[in-house]
Amino acid sequence: xxxxxxxxxxxxxxxxxxxxxxxxxxxxxxxxxxxxxxxxxxxxxxxxxxxxxxxxxxxxxxxxxxxxxxxxxxxxxxxxxxxxxxxxxxxxxxxxxxxxxxxxxxxxxxxxxxxxxxxxxxxxxxxxxxxxxxxxxxxxxx
Amino acid sequence: xxxxxxxxxxxxxxxxxxxxxxxxxxxxxxxxxxxxxxxxxxxxxxxxxxxxxxxxxxxxxxxxxxxxxxxxxxxxxxxxxxxxxxxxxxxxxxxxxxxxxxxxxxxxxxxxxxxxxxxxxxxxxxxxxxxxxxxxxxxxxx
DNA sequence: CAACAAATTGGAATGGTTCTAAGGTGCAAG
DNA sequence: CTTGCACCTTAGAACCATTCCAATTTGTTG
Ligand SMILES: [Mn+2]
Ligand SMILES: [Mn+2]
Ligand SMILES: [Zn+2]
Ligand SMILES: [Zn+2]
Numbered sequence: 001x002x003x004x005x006x007x008x009x010x011x012x013x014x015x016x017x018x019x020x021x022x023x024x025x026x027x028x029x030x031x032x033x034x035x036x037x038x039x040x041x042x043x044x045x046x047x048x049x050x051x052x053x054x055x056x057x058x059x060x061x062x063x064x065x066x067x068x069x070x071x072x073x074x075x076x077x078x079x080x081x082x083x084x085x086x087x088x089x090x091x092x093x094x095x096x097x098x099x100x101x102x103x104x105x106x107x108x109x110x111x112x113x114x115x116x117x118x119x120x121x122x123x124x125x126x127x128x129x130x131x132x133x134x135x136x137x138x139x140x141x142x
Numbered sequence: 143x144x145x146x147x148x149x150x151x152x153x154x155x156x157x158x159x160x161x162x163x164x165x166x167x168x169x170x171x172x173x174x175x176x177x178x179x180x181x182x183x184x185x186x187x188x189x190x191x192x193x194x195x196x197x198x199x200x201x202x203x204x205x206x207x208x209x210x211x212x213x214x215x216x217x218x219x220x221x222x223x224x225x226x227x228x229x230x231x232x233x234x235x236x237x238x239x240x241x242x243x244x245x246x247x248x249x250x251x252x253x254x255x256x257x258x259x260x261x262x263x264x265x266x267x268x269x270x271x272x273x274x275x276x277x278x279x280x281x282x283x284x
Numbered sequence: 285c286a287a288c289a290a291a292t293t294g295g296a297a298t299g300g301t302t303c304t305a306a307g308g309t310g311c312a313a314g
Numbered sequence: 315c316t317t318g319c320a321c322c323t324t325a326g327a328a329c330c331a332t333t334c335c336a337a338t339t340t341g342t343t344g
Contacts (some may be wrong), residue, residue, distance in 0.1 A: 021310080021321065042300080057324045062301070064323095080220050081332075083300055096267055110262060117259065117274065120252060124281035125238055131275040132259065139266035163290065163341075184331080199293045204332070206292095223301075225331055 014071040028052045029064045030073065030088075039077060039085035039095075039104040077104065079133070094132035105138055156213040170194045171206045172230075175216060181227035181237075181246040219246070221275070236274035247280055 011030050012022045032048045033040070040048070046061045065086055068074040077085040079097050085104060087095075092114060094107040114130050121127060153172050154164045174190045175182070182190070188203045207228055210216040219227040221239050229237075231248050234256055238247040256272050263269060 023309090023322065025323075055324085057326095059302085059325075060323050076222075078220065078222050080218075081223065081226060081300090084223060094262070096263070096269070099270070105267070107262060107264070107267070113259070113262060117255070118276075120236070120249060120255060121238070121276065122249070125247070125249070125276070126279045126281075127238070127276040128241070128278040129276070131273075131277075133273040133275075134260075134263065134267070134269040134271070135273075136270040137268045139268075165291065165340085167292075197293085199295095201294075201333085202292050223331090 011071075011073065014073055015067075018071055020067060020071075023064075025049075025053060025056055025060050026064045026067060028056075029061065030068060033068075033074060033086060033088040037088055039087050041083040041085060043083065045086065079104075079135075094134060096134040096136070096138060098138045099135055100137055101140075103138070107132075107134065153210075153213075153215065156215055157209075160213055162209060162213075165206075167191075167195060167198055167202050168206045168209060170198075171203065172210060172215065175210075175228060175230040179230055181219060181229050183225040183227060185225065187228065221246075221277075236276060238276040238278070238280060240280045241277055242279055243282075245280070249274075249276065 011027060015022050015026065028049050029045060032045060032052075036048075042058070042061050042065055045065065046056070046058050049056055049061065065074065065076075068086075069076050072090070073088070075087045075089070077087050077095055079085075079095075087104075087106070089106050092109045094109060096105040096107050097103075098105065109132075117130055117132070118127055153169060157164050157168065170191050171187060174187060174194075178190075184200070184203050184207055187207065188198070188200050191198055191203065207216065207218075210228075211218050214232070215230070217229045217231070219229050219237055221227075221237075227246060229246075229248070233248075234251045236249040236251060238249050239245075240247065251274075259272055259274070260269055
């Protein structure tokens, strides 16, 4: 099982690996992210999760999302100072931020691109991660 | 005079071009950014500017920085949800965020790299800007 | 100078996120 | 079992960078 697969079942495993418990809140939040693979804010996740867990609190949504990020099941994405977006796509990808619609699109990276981009770093720079963000206009699907 | 040069004198010109006034606040703030070419926050700029303009307000610092960004004399840079950083380097460059020290380093881009990265976009995506962010550890200058 | 627009100012408001303190939950040792 | 204890969730307060607002100041134009 590679680190790139995302299934609801992967969750219990990853949590256990980190010595954390599987809870209804964590499961439902992860399910919600996998079901509609867009880039919701914590508030948006809160709204979607409420139908399943009507008494969940916003603090718990933040806590669980943070846990999922720590377990490497979800990526946190930021544009300028906007609210953090949560992305369950674990493949190496860039983000395209559509300035008209506010939508965020995943752009898969060709094999080797990150390695190549990293070669621009002068000696002495040791990058643990590289992030690529595009901003512009995306053609709407017709 | 290319768009890549940064001189105090360029400011009056750019402001005029946009129908804006040259003010002491705007001049001193721009000078402060050019003098120490790091990536200060608005608060940091506020602190540096106060010695020259003791009565300046933080709101004005925000207003002026925003004006400089609109005039393309300064770039605003964000890491996660941290305070916005202001960068007077107008050459195409990436940012390296040193996670140990919190320092931000400019990484000049080789000719053609942005064009090449942009080729990963599928048809229908029209990027107006590309941003590259590295995170990791940078060797301290010894 | 008068009129008006542009810019600055201090302080209040905003909004996403984090913190805090109080309960709840569930495995584990006895 | 059942008690202990760590983990987790919860509501609401606090935080803090930034924006907004209304009042004043500054500068330009007629
Ligand atoms: Mn947007
Ligand atoms: Mn940092
Ligand atoms: Zn994504
Ligand atoms: Zn820079």
